[in-house]
Amino acid sequence: MAGHHGIVSRFAGGSGLRKRLIQYRVLYFMLLPGIVYFIIFHYIPMYGVTLAFKDFIIKEGILGSPWVGSKHFEKAFTDPSFYQILKNTLLISIYKLIFGFPVPIIFAILVNEVSSLRFRKAVQTASYLPHFISWVVMGGIFIMIFSFDGPINELIKLFGGNPVLFMADERYFRSLLVITDIFKGFGWGSIIYFAAISGIDPQLYEAAVIDGAGRWKRTTMITLPMLVPVMAIMLILSMSNILDAGFDQIFNMYNPSVLNVSDIIDTYVYRKGLVEMQYSYSSAVGLFKSVIALILVLVVNRIVRTVGGREYALW
Amino acid sequence: MVKNRTPADVLCDSLIYFLLGCIFLITIYPFWNQVVTALSSKQEEAITLLPKGLSFGSFLLSLDYPGLWSGYRNTILRTVCGVLLGTTVTALLAYPLAKAQLPFNRFFTALVLFTMLFSGGLIPNYLLIKSLGLINTFWALILPGLTGAFNVFIMRNFFRSLPDSLEESAQIDGAGYFSIFTKIILPISSPVLATVSLWIAVAHWNAWFDSMIYIQDPHKQVLQVILRKIIIENNLNDMERMTQGVPLKDLFSTKQLQATVICLSVIPMLIVYPFVQKYFVKGIMVGAVKG
Numbered sequence: 001m002a003g004h005h006g007i008v009s010r011f012a013g014g015s016g017l018r019k020r021l022i023q024y025r026v027l028y029f030m031l032l033p034g035i036v037y038f039i040i041f042h043y044i045p046m047y048g049v050t051l052a053f054k055d056f057i058i059k060e061g062i063l064g065s066p067w068v069g070s071k072h073f074e075k076a077f078t079d080p081s082f083y084q085i086l087k088n089t090l091l092i093s094i095y096k097l098i099f100g101f102p103v104p105i106i107f108a109i110l111v112n113e114v115s116s117l118r119f120r121k122a123v124q125t126a127s128y129l130p131h132f133i134s135w136v137v138m139g140g141i142f143i144m145i146f147s148f149d150g151p152i153n154e155l156i157k158l159f160g161g162n163p164v165l166f167m168a169d170e171r172y173f174r175s176l177l178v179i180t181d182i183f184k185g186f187g188w189g190s191i192i193y194f195a196a197i198s199g200i201d202p203q204l205y206e207a208a209v210i211d212g213a214g215r216w217k218r219t220t221m222i223t224l225p226m227l228v229p230v231m232a233i234m235l236i237l238s239m240s241n242i243l244d245a246g247f248d249q250i251f252n253m254y255n256p257s258v259l260n261v262s263d264i265i266d267t268y269v270y271r272k273g274l275v276e277m278q279y280s281y282s283s284a285v286g287l288f289k290s291v292i293a294l295i296l297v298l299v300v301n302r303i304v305r306t307v308g309g310r311e312y313a314l315w
Numbered sequence: 316m317v318k319n320r321t322p323a324d325v326l327c328d329s330l331i332y333f334l335l336g337c338i339f340l341i342t343i344y345p346f347w348n349q350v351v352t353a354l355s356s357k358q359e360e361a362i363t364l365l366p367k368g369l370s371f372g373s374f375l376l377s378l379d380y381p382g383l384w385s386g387y388r389n390t391i392l393r394t395v396c397g398v399l400l401g402t403t404v405t406a407l408l409a410y411p412l413a414k415a416q417l418p419f420n421r422f423f424t425a426l427v428l429f430t431m432l433f434s435g436g437l438i439p440n441y442l443l444i445k446s447l448g449l450i451n452t453f454w455a456l457i458l459p460g461l462t463g464a465f466n467v468f469i470m471r472n473f474f475r476s477l478p479d480s481l482e483e484s485a486q487i488d489g490a491g492y493f494s495i496f497t498k499i500i501l502p503i504s505s506p507v508l509a510t511v512s513l514w515i516a517v518a519h520w521n522a523w524f525d526s527m528i529y530i531q532d533p534h535k536q537v538l539q540v541i542l543r544k545i546i547i548e549n550n551l552n553d554m555e556r557m558t559q560g561v562p563l564k565d566l567f568s569t570k571q572l573q574a575t576v577i578c579l580s581v582i583p584m585l586i587v588y589p590f591v592q593k594y595f596v597k598g599i600m601v602g603a604v605k606g
Binding site: 017020021024026027028030031033034035037038039040041042043044045046047048049051061062107110111113114115119122123125126127128129130132133134135136137139140141142143144145147149151154183187191214215216247248251252266269270273274279282283286287289290293294297298 | 323324327328331332334335338339341342343344345346348349352361362363404405407408410411412414417418423426427430431432433434435436437438439440441442443446458459461462467491492493496517520521522523524528539542543546547570573574577580581584585588589592595596
């Protein structure tokens with residue numbers, strides 16, 4: 001985004017610049033509140049990550065606390081529970097990606113095949129709805145749906161099975177997280193594919209019909225190939241969020257009996273930091289995540305620019 | 316597209332309708348289950364498709380629960396305030412950034428962009444709010460998430476896509492940048508203003524974590540935190556006090572009360588949602604077009 005204007009900050013000589021600064025002073029005043037906001041609420045916390053290299057003393061503040069080097073990182077990297085949360089984060093995130101990625105695409109293609117506009121609208125509207133409901137409420141709903149005497153277990157009993165304690169069973173909990181995450185997001189995620197499908201030239205389909213291509217052929221030979229660029233971009237972009245396994249969801253759905261399989265970096269940082277007040281250690285784990293995320297975004301953006309061209313890249 | 320429908324086409328159509336019908340029912344069902352659970356009077360039975368017995372008692376009790384109302388008040392307050400302030404600051408920032416000729420534009424753009432890539436994380440943010448003395452104040456809910464880089468760039472791209480001729484004629488008439496912005500740019504920017512406002516609104520409406528960690532006073536808590544206490548933490552102590560000594564368990568099951576407050580929190584959303592849905596969908600399209 002920033003790279004589009006090479007001419008901007010070219011200096012046209014000292015007095016020329018001053019003249020332009022005065023000419024544009026109103027614009028600078030307009031910038032001011034936003035820039036002050038970003039500095040205070042984004043850049044000061046960025047400085048605050050130095051906490052990860054200090055032993056935080058409340059009375060001294062971040063600035064006055066003594067430096068301790070990489071002590072907190074060493075503590076994290078030698079702690080087996082750190083590797084467990086890293087594993088959980090990656091597993092949950094990758095499962096969500098693998099199973100969640102195709103769903104909006106299939107949904108968009110199916111809906112696009114429907115000729116009744118009312119039916120189409122109803123299905124789409126219903127599918128977007130969970131996106132607008134918080135994970136507090138969705139989490140509560142899922143806990144009830146999957147509870148021991150909830151409707152899913154009633155269904156299992158109907159087919160002669162034994163009810164399962166889904167919410168407290170380590171074997172099922174990660175799958176549950178993946179399924180409920182797909183439930184909440186697939187409709188919303190499909191919008192970008194609807195847009196891409198509606199952008200396909202209708203002449204392509206008309207020509208295919210003349211050539212005798214059936215519906216399946218038209219979908220696999222035209223629609224899917226035309227969606228590949230969007231899919232590639234969406235896939236690559238989601239790679240950069242691979243350490244975000246879904247704090248809001250997991251924090252509202254997990255419980256002590258499944259902590260072992262569902263504790264992720266973000267929930268761990270919260271508990272260590274704000275519950276156990278280990279500010280410095282928790283900051284170190286958080287910083288580890290932020291740095292990996294930064295590297296991932298930079299790498300991914302480079303890949304997108306090379307593969308998909310500039311218009312898809314973040315900058 | 317195809318006029319002569321073969322039997323295979325009909326079969327295929329039926330299959331697609333059936334599949335999508337199932338998806339529709341699956342998306343609706345969890346919400347429906349809350350409604351029937353909340354309305355059932357025989358809580359000992361399994362409640363799946365229809366209410367078992369009928370009772371509005373849990374709704375009446377929940378509507379009398381003051382926490383729900385104070386939660387709604389605080390949520391509405393933060394949403395309105397957050398949208399007004401957030402959209403204003405975003406637009407004020409996006410307009411100058413849309414001007415390529417502005418000296419140091421690239422510097423300011425990079426300053427905003429970098430916040431998308433790196434963040435201080437939970438603890439430094441928490442300590443900042445604490446040292447600013449914002450703990451337990453309304454502003455802790457407004458200021459930290461005032462806007463985001465993404466909103467700024469969506470708006471900047473929209474402003475940039477407007478034809479320059481619009482401003483040039485006004486400039487000849489001697490109008491300054493600020494009056495051009497308020498009198499010419501903003502009135503024609505309603506699509507992007509609506510989209511960004513709605514994004515900010517949904518974020519505020521559903522926010523809970525900031526209120527949970529920054530606000531201690533229960534009267535200042537937002538709806539989502541009040542809900543969280545009831546439906547996630549299973550803590551019904553506040554409602555227990557409302558039944559004049561009768562144990563709450565004898566009147567309603569925990570599940571029923573939880574389903575009731577879920578319904579009461581989702582219903583306003585359901586009423587507003589059909590009217591604003593198109594702006595969100597449009598917004599995704601706006602976002603897809605990069606400048």
